[in-house]
Amino acid sequence: MITLYDYELSGNCYKLRLLMGMLGVDWTTVPIDFYPGREHKSEWFLKINPLGQLPVIEDDGLVLRDAQAILVYLASKYDAVGTWYPRDNPALLGEIGQWLAFADGITGTASAARLHDALFYDFDVEAARAGAHRLFRILDEHLWFGEQEGRDWICSASHPTIADIACFPYIMLSEEGGVPRQDYPAIRRWCDRVKRIKGFTVMSGVFPAGPAKAA
Amino acid sequence: MTKTRCTDQVILDLWHPLAALAEVRAGVVVDTVLLEERLSLAIDGKGSAAVWRDRADLAEGSLVDVAAVDGKLPVKLAYGYIWTSLGNPPADLFPIPEFDEPDRRKLNAATVGVNVSAPRAIENFLDMGHFPYVHTDILGAEPHTEVKEYDVEISVDRDEILATRCRFFQPMASTTSTEGADVDYIYRVPHPYCSVLYKSSPVDESRLDVIAVFLQPVDQEHVRAHMMLCILDEENEDKVIKRFQQTIFGQDKPILENQFPKRLPLDPRAETPIRADKSAIAYRRWLSQKGVTYGVIPAAT
Numbered sequence: 230m231i232t233l234y235d236y237e238l239s240g241n242c243y244k245l246r247l248l249m250g251m252l253g254v255d256w257t258t259v260p261i262d263f264y265p266g267r268e269h270k271s272e273w274f275l276k277i278n279p280l281g282q283l284p285v286i287e288d289d290g291l292v293l294r295d296a297q298a299i300l301v302y303l304a305s306k307y308d309a310v311g312t313w314y315p316r317d318n319p320a321l322l323g324e325i326g327q328w329l330a331f332a333d334g335i336t337g338t339a340s341a342a343r344l345h346d347a348l349f350y351d352f353d354v355e356a357a358r359a360g361a362h363r364l365f366r367i368l369d370e371h372l373w374f375g376e377q378e379g380r381d382w383i384c385s386a387s388h389p390t391i392a393d394i395a396c397f398p399y400i401m402l403s404e405e406g407g408v409p410r411q412d413y414p415a416i417r418r419w420c421d422r423v424k425r426i427k428g429f430t431v432m433s434g435v436f437p438a439g440p441a442k443a444a
Numbered sequence: 445m446t447k448t449r450c451t452d453q454v455i456l457d458l459w460h461p462l463a464a465l466a467e468v469r470a471g472v473v474v475d476t477v478l479l480e481e482r483l484s485l486a487i488d489g490k491g492s493a494a495v496w497r498d499r500a501d502l503a504e505g506s507l508v509d510v511a512a513v514d515g516k517l518p519v520k521l522a523y524g525y526i527w528t529s530l531g532n533p534p535a536d537l538f539p540i541p542e543f544d545e546p547d548r549r550k551l552n553a554a555t556v557g558v559n560v561s562a563p564r565a566i567e568n569f570l571d572m573g574h575f576p577y578v579h580t581d582i583l584g585a586e587p588h589t590e591v592k593e594y595d596v597e598i599s600v601d602r603d604e605i606l607a608t609r610c611r612f613f614q615p616m617a618s619t620t621s622t623e624g625a626d627v628d629y630i631y632r633v634p635h636p637y638c639s640v641l642y643k644s645s646p647v648d649e650s651r652l653d654v655i656a657v658f659l660q661p662v663d664q665e666h667v668r669a670h671m672m673l674c675i676l677d678e679e680n681e682d683k684v685i686k687r688f689q690q691t692i693f694g695q696d697k698p699i700l701e702n703q704f705p706k707r708l709p710l711d712p713r714a715e716t717p718i719r720a721d722k723s724a725i726a727y728r729r730w731l732s733q734k735g736v737t738y739g740v741i742p743a744a745t
Binding site: 236260262265348349404432433 | 467559697702
């Protein structure tokens, strides 16, 4: 069984819980006292991940770090239908890779602002918020044009991919870092669509969507 | 006395929490903010502590001899935290006798920054009505949504609010729960910005777990929330207990941060309470009677 080294309030850990829930995969949790204990910087944990970061998984002897890398692995191994990370579609894989990197940018900005406000990290919060708004504007425009073409998801496919999962958590938690989503209506609609994917689960700070309005 | 940005003498004269002792390294300066004033603190690891107004020669992270600091503010070590005051504090902090019981686990679940006024956060802490909707499948679950009649009194001799006979169905009341149960609650508000709750212990029906929230007002609309646990649990590691409490607090956080107006209105006509809000009504009245103005919208006189 998959072992997830997990912190409940981490959006990067939530990405994996979210995808595993949607894929119907079981896992066991090793809770890490990220805050206030800083267990991810402890000697024993640094042996598992020298970067001192969450999440990490262990599966069949494989130890893997980095939320985006783990999403690629989980979808490649456990998605029987092969839609979350379609290995036979090079163009789509390229797009997914592009937005996985974008998700890292969201972590570096929106998540950083949240860590500053909630857990007192010594970051330049104004720079982090400005950076998050810049990325949100780009994504909102991308999603808006997609909607005009009948596309519901970040990448050019009729179904969600791991790019949606990678971008979702820290967008959803952005208000905790003082980054409101009021000006991004296409992002808000997309968030509701993600929340309605079968198998969707919440984390602290993320609430479920109501039922979709009947067309 | 130095002029303070907060002019509410009631609040200035209180003890306020600054940090969990377990999380402060001995002999190293830590900076924080209380009532818009920049403060520094340090402990010596042997039971002494110092709090002083931030100054350039004692920067955060530098080494300090606690005994040698001059210009200290009042300081108290209690319930695992370091407390100070910017006014003339009372000799004693409110009592939590259970804290001295040796078989209890005592820990700071976390100190979290929240974009909320302290009184709004206290009100949320007192509210049982949100359990099934915000803490779904943990502290509540539909269809068990009714807040049954409970008693509230303002104790004159102890100067605190007491809500008793509270009862709520909880699917998972604590880390030691094995099944859903009707859980008894007692709430105390012994300090305008602190509340202590007692709830049935799943491991000993004759005793109660104690969970307190001690709010450090950073300014009128921001707090550092210190969550103190003093509970019966011989099974779980500290980090499992902390995770449970942080999960719950993480669910409350967006609710707290979206309250509007951010400051708590004390005018009884400002917001429409329901019967379940009895303790909140008493709390607002108590703040009014004390003349608290910081973090609230005082009633028009």
